[in-house]
Amino acid sequence: MSKTMACREAYSAALLELAKEDPNIIVISSDARGSCSLNTFVKTLPDQYVEIGIAEQNEIGVAAGLSVVGKKPYVCAPACFLTARSLEQIKVDVAYSHQNVKILGVSGGVSYGALGSSHHTLHDIAALRCIPDLALIIPSDAVQTAAALRTVAQTKDAVFFRIGREKVPVVYTEELGIEPFVLGKANTLKEGSDLTLVACGELVYHALEAEKLLEGQGIKARVLDISTLKPFDEEAIIKAARETGAIVTVEEHSVNGGLGATVCQIVCANHPVPVVTLGLPDEYLATGTSLELFGEYGLDAKGIAESARKLLQRKR
């Protein structure tokens, strides 16, 4: 079993280190210190923390205002609320007004699986990719989360991070030897020529596991980690289409408007090849943990490998 670590803990630890060096960093949360693993931060740097209470619209507006006076605000709250209730503030106060606000949506996707659809975030890629001048990052593990945070902290750009809640396997081990994060660049985690598995977030690990199953059946799959959903690495997708001739997309998001839709748009316009888009169906989901839901909806290694095999039959 690979080493596991929660992305939110990695984010919070990296943020604390950055904030110790930069008193202008202000963390803002809406009664979500625990959910965002911020308790140590609040204890260590209480003057660099602003509690907003359960008021996510105000939370984003306040962050934008802090940026106006030269602060570097980092909002941390559950993704399901930030990307629905405060979407207008993200659009107008942050992105349109070009404020230096970094937003972390925790427990995205189906992290809150058993809490029901009110707490699922399956629309955020679709919603946020339509907002100009807002970067969208969905890291695949704790190592990439920390690396991405350290990278964007150097910029004045508006950024939205979506991460999960539970501990997840570390993908970017030292043995892998790949730079975990470059903004706007996909990482090729496995080379392959028969088809490409294009994944983001926690499902990157499951795509890698699927690659092993496929390898056992003599199928060589390439695996791409799309850590930045915007700006999007179109070249990596075009290259995959050209060189492998078939693509499976894997995302913890609705099948509508997310990674799969983006990949199809790029592939259709540049180098049409068969594509299968795996994600959560357009319906209210069954109850269960993330892993149970991944299994139910064909997003675990077995399900991904099965879809990949079927796709290969369509490949010319």
Place this chain on the structure above:
Amino acid sequence: MTIEELKLEAVRTRRALLSMIYHAKTGHTGGALSSADIMTALFFKILTLDPANPSWEGRDYFILSKGHCVEGYLAVLAARGFFPTSELETFSSFKSRLIGHPNNKIPGIEMNTGALGHGLSISVGIAIGLKKDRKPNRVFTLMGDGELAEGSVWEAAMAASHYKLDNLVGIIDRNHLQISGSTEDVMGLEPLAKRWESFGWEVKEIDGNAMEEVVQALSSVPLKPTKPTMIIAHTTKGKGVKEMEHVASWHHGVPNQQLFEQAMSDFDFMERELYHE
């Protein structure tokens, strides 16, 4: 600037904003006119500003939460020299930076506003940031009365008193009308002062079209240490153009040539009267 000079300047603000609306054939006329005295007082008397250096660290901050009344905002910014007054002629024209809501590409404008109910939250953020740095700068926010139905306003109201933001001044352009009619018919706001008081604000009600009262109130802030200030400025929608006063349909609307010329002639008369005072 004296009260008389400010009154004169307010007539110029009205003249400029109505010209912009008339030539652009679009605009939020009623609310721009009701808030013209407040905007003039803020930019010619109350706010500490440096038009030559809009991002000067010592400035007071202003957020127009009722962003649709941008015409008056642009008029006073131009009159104060943030950009040439000749540029006002481009208002709402193809590819102009003077669009129908505030945009921070324009010198002197901090934030893009227009979606209602956002300005007070932004101002709370500014005020908290200033407090953290122990800076004396203040933040003023002008809101419409209709926009107070937005829930986010009350989220911000709660945060402002929680954090004891006495460097924050809210102003409500209480013209009692919104696009569909009377605020009390659309979604009642009264007892408005008591509502703000119950949220922990120190409240003062004034005649927002009487320059003496506007200047007096805005010069006395904070009304109470450790509390945010709310000035409820009772105004007349369409103030200064008789045909538009108290008429909800002038929320947005463009005068025809006859009405425009009549209004300009009335403004001339008002200016002459003020000169003689």
